[in-house]
Amino acid sequence: MIRLAITIFCSLVVNITMAQELPKILSQKTNYLPDFSYAGYHLGESKLPENEGKIINAVDFGVKANDNLDDSKALLKALQAANAVDGNVILQLPAGRIILSDILYIERSNFVLRGTGSNEKGTEIYCPRPMMYLKDPESLAELREYLTSFDKRQCETENNIDLPFSQYAWSGGFIWTQIPNERVKSYLDxxxxxxxxxxxxxxxxxxxxxxxxxxxxxxxxxxxxxxxxxxxxxxxxxxxxxxxxxxxxxxxxxxxxxxxxxxxxxxxxxxxxxxxxxxxxxxxxxxxxxxxxxxxxxWKHLNEVGIEHLRFTFPDIPRVAHHVEPGNNAIFLTRLFNSWVKNVKITNADSGILAEEVSNVTVQDIITDGPHLSHYTVTLGGVHNVLVKNLKIHNKAIHPLSFNTFSTKNVYQNCEIFEDALLDQHSGANHQNLFDNITVHITADKNNSFYLFGGGGADYWKPSHGPFSTFWNLNVQVSNPDQAKPVLLYGMKDGAFARIIGVHGNTKFEIKYDVDPYIEFLNTEIEKIPSLYEYQLKKRLE
Missing domain, CATH: 2.40.30 (Elongation Factor Tu (Ef-tu); domain 3)
Structure with missing residues (x-):
């Protein structure tokens, strides 16, 4: 009888698990849920290419890894040769450490910058000094004028800091895609x-x-x-x-x-x-x-641009203050459509990957780490339909995941934050963005609460986000859970009509989120649909 009872109980557990209902928001017409499935390379409908094309080997132009000499001039020569190729071209970098102290501008379509891998045996781009020591980029002239005209400063009286903003706080990178002479972001009328x-x-x-x-x-x-x-x-x-x-x-x-x-x-x-x-x-x-x-x-833009299979390393220089970063930024994506970044590791960056004015781009298999406190890891500002997939954040950052000004219909999917987790929505009319199947590791404070839902940005661009920003299947792992009472997840004070579905983890949670969120499946993992993006994409393609 005991064995029979156990069998019946186990059968009931299996049946209950199999019979888990889907979140009601998937079928309701009264609570709008955006279709996020259009994010990514070719609307999510195509795999990232293993690009074929003429290969230009950087070593043929004087790039020599592991010799402790600067490779910038040789890299620029190799880039110039690649730009002269008609059709698809791959600029192939060698394995080992390459030293870069100048900006590589990618200014053509059908171009791939490829290393031999992001691991220790692959290609390392080492940047010994930040961009503040380079000639001022022409494309940031308007930003520089804006910063000085409005006297944008970082003021922290308690730290005796009163310093002007850096032009590289949210712009620029040693690898930089652009259309020459095309304005990327509006600052001055x-x-x-x-x-x-x-x-x-x-x-x-x-x-x-x-x-x-x-x-x-x-x-x-x-x-x-x-x-x-x-x-x-x-x-x-x-x-x-x-x-x-x-x-x-x-x-x-x-x-x-x-x-x-x-x-x-x-x-x-x-x-x-x-x-x-x-x-x-x-x-x-x-x-x-x-x-x-x-x-x-x-809309002038580049198509089919890829950056892949390499790693960036920066020295762990002392950090001065927020917004005065000297410019240890790896990649700056502007004016791109149907393009990608994949298999990249970034160590000690001020900002890992910044993006402005790009659409239908996939950024996947990225790792950020190092002891340096970053401003951003991979951030999305002024972009549309961008998919960031499999991003692992091991370093501390002010804004680990961030939807910034004018960002719409973008997705962070299957990402994990190991240090000082924060899900930031950074004001500026951003709306309808998705945090999808994200895992965060947190330590509750003395009040058994945690500031998880960030609402950054300046007051003149508030509120923190517009309607229908969505959190789906958020996995919260607490290092010190008190199973006797739930952990309060809070932080958002002015986000309109968010959708928060499937917050769960290794303890129970409560949520404080303003204004008027739709909350469902609290303390329940969405087992049948771990990723809303994948569910919507599969449904659309079928």
């Missing part, structure tokens, strides 16, 4: 260019693909363009109310002080054109109304 307008957009519905247009100008199927929405109506502009869906938040002044600056933007591919209707390949993040004066404009 007087430099706002006249865009090449390809169509005026009057309407479209959030989550759908069709927009109504007029005044078409040489627009064709297959074009990659930027959709821009504006607030030209001041502090009470209709788009501000619609962007935050009526949430009880207080938008900062940058939402109306720069009427020439698009407040919402998406880089999109044109799928169909029929009369006054255009079908996009990706869904809208916000419904479009005539008052937004929306438009499709030309």
């Amino acid at each position: 007087k430099y706002e260019p006249e865009p090449n307008v390809l169509a005026k957009v009057s309407s479209g519905k959030m989550g759908e693909f069709i927009i109504n247009v007029s005044q078409l100008n040489n627009l064709k199927v297959g074009d990659i363009v930027e959709l821009q929405l504006f607030n030209k109506d001041g502090e009470n502009g209709e788009i501000i109310k619609d962007l935050y869906q009526g949430a009880k938040v207080k938008p900062g002044s940058h939402h109306w002080k720069f009427p020439k600056l698009p407040i919402v933007r998406q880089q999109v591919e044109i799928a169909k054109i029929y009369g006054s209707k255009i079908t996009l390949k990706t869904p809208l993040t916000i419904s479009i109304k005539p008052s937004y004066q929306a438009q499709l404009v030309e």
Whole structure:
């Protein structure tokens, strides 16, 4: 009888596990859940390529690993030779330590910078001194003027610090993708260019693909363009109310002080054109109304650029203060579409990988480590549909995972934070981003609580995020759990209508998150759907 009872009990446990219901938000129409499956290389529909093309070996141009001599000039010669190749080209770096003390600008499509691996036997790019000792990059001239014009300073009276911001606090990298002479980020109205307008957009519905247009100008199927929405109506502009869906938040002044600056933007591919209707390949993040004066404009960018199989090492220099970082930044991605970074390890960086004005890019299999306190690891600012997958963060960072200004429909998937975990949403009209199947390691404070949900950024760009930012299957591992009472996870004070589904771990949790979050499956792992991104992608492709 005892054996029979045990068998019946075990059978019940198995059946209960197998019968776990799915989160209700997947089927509800009243609680909107964005489709995040369009993030990544080629909308998530293609694997990252094992790129074929003409191989340019850096050693043929004087790059010699492990000789303790600077390789910058030889690397620039090898890059110049690669740029002269028509079609797909691979700049192949040798195994061993290469010393780099200048910026390598990748300025062409169909280009791969490839090492021999990110492990100890692979390719190491060693940067002995930060970018502050280099000639000022021309593309950051506007940023430098902005920082000085507004006297942007880091002031910490308790530490006797009153220092100007560095131009490299959130920009720049020793490997830098760009379109020459193309502005990447808006800082000053007087430099706002006249865009090449390809169509005026009057309407479209959030989550759908069709927009109504007029005044078409040489627009064709297959074009990659930027959709821009504006607030030209001041502090009470209709788009501000619609962007935050009526949430009880207080938008900062940058939402109306720069009427020439698009407040919402998406880089999109044109799928169909029929009369006054255009079908996009990706869904809208916000419904479009005539008052937004929306438009499709030309967007200059690079395609099929890859950076892979290498590691970056920086000296562990003393850290002075936040925002005054000297520029030990590994990779700066700008103006990219359908591109990737994979299998890269970064040690002692101020910022590992920074991104601005890129779309449908995959960053995967990244490790950051070292004793140096970083500003960012892999951060997403002003980007759309970017997938960061399998990022392991072993170092301490101010913003370990961060969705920054203007970031939309981006995904951190299967990432893990081992030190000082923080899930940051950094203000600036960012909305509809996904933390997917993330694992964090934390130590609860004396009140049995932990500041996990960060809301960084300046007051003039508050609130911390717009509607429908999502946390899915968040695994929280507490080093000192008190099983007698739940750990309180807190930090967010002004994030609108977040979706928090499946927070679980090695103890019980409570959540404090403002404003008006949707919370489901608290203290329950989502076993059937560990990744929302993968679930939505599979469903879409089927």
